Amino acid sequence: MTYCDGYNSIIVQNMNCSIPVSYLHASPFSIPWAGSVNAKVIAVNAYGISVESNAGNGGYLQSNPDSPVNLTENLAYRTTTNLGITWTAGSNSGSAIIDYWVQYDQGTGTFVNASTNVVGTLYVQTGLTIGVNY
Numbered sequence: 001m002t003y004c005d006g007y008n009s010i011i012v013q014n015m016n017c018s019i020p021v022s023y024l025h026a027s028p029f030s031i032p033w034a035g036s037v038n039a040k041v042i043a044v045n046a047y048g049i050s051v052e053s054n055a056g057n058g059g060y061l062q063s064n065p066d067s068p069v070n071l072t073e074n075l076a077y078r079t080t081t082n083l084g085i086t087w088t089a090g091s092n093s094g095s096a097i098i099d100y101w102v103q104y105d106q107g108t109g110t111f112v113n114a115s116t117n118v119v120g121t122l123y124v125q126t127g128l129t130i131g132v133n134y
Helices: 007-012 021-025
Strands: 038-039 056-060 071-073 083-088 100-104 112-118 123-125
Touching: 100 123, 112 123
Parallel strands: none
Antiparallel strands: 038 056, 071 083, 083 123, 100 112
C-alpha cells in the first residue's frame, strides 16, 4: 500500500500515516460509506518485518452527507407570520446527521442563515412580515 510506505522518511519521522477514505471506498477494498474499518499493522525497519498486530476496529468510513431532498412547505404551520418547511435526508448521510442549517435569500442572490442547529427535518420560521420576499 503506497499510503503507508515504511520506506518514506516523512512517514517514519512522523510515526504515522493516513489513508484517504476515497481509497478505502474504492476497489479493491470497497468499504461502503458508514462501513466499519478493521485494520492490522506490520512494522518494517532495517532489521526486518514484524508479525502482524491484532486486528483493530473503531473507525467508520464517513463522508459529507448528500444534500437534503424533497423540500416542501408544511402547510400545518402556515400563518400570516410563520412558515414551516420539511425535507428528507439525502440518501448517503455517511454517518448520523447532527443538525441542519436553514438559509434563505430575499431575492438578492445572497443566502443568510435562518438557523444553524435544526435537529430533525422540520423548521418553522416565525416573525415573518407580510409582503416581504423570503
